[in-house]
Amino acid sequence: MRYTTVTWVERNFGYAVARAYAGHAEGGGAVGTTATYVRASLxxxxxxxAALTGEPHPLA
Incomplete structure (x- = not known):
């Protein structure tokens, strides 16, 4: 449940908001902790x- 929630917050509101939402402090280990929950699919x-190049991509 936590993984899904933090991932959803990150997708909709950005990494910094997800980090704060999850209660991960700013600084040294915070990036690693938040990264446990936030992953990108292929x-x-x-x-x-596709958005960057303006070209369609078969997997997008």
Whole structure:
């Protein structure tokens, strides 16, 4: 449940908001802790590439 919630917050409001929402303090270990919950799918990465290049991508 926590993984899904933190991932949803990050997707909709950004990494900094997800970090704060999860209660991870700013500083040294916070990035690693939040990164435990936030992952990108292959389709999301392909979508980012398509948006960046302006070209369709078969996996997006």
């Amino acid at each position: 389709q999301e990465i392909a979508g980012a590439l």
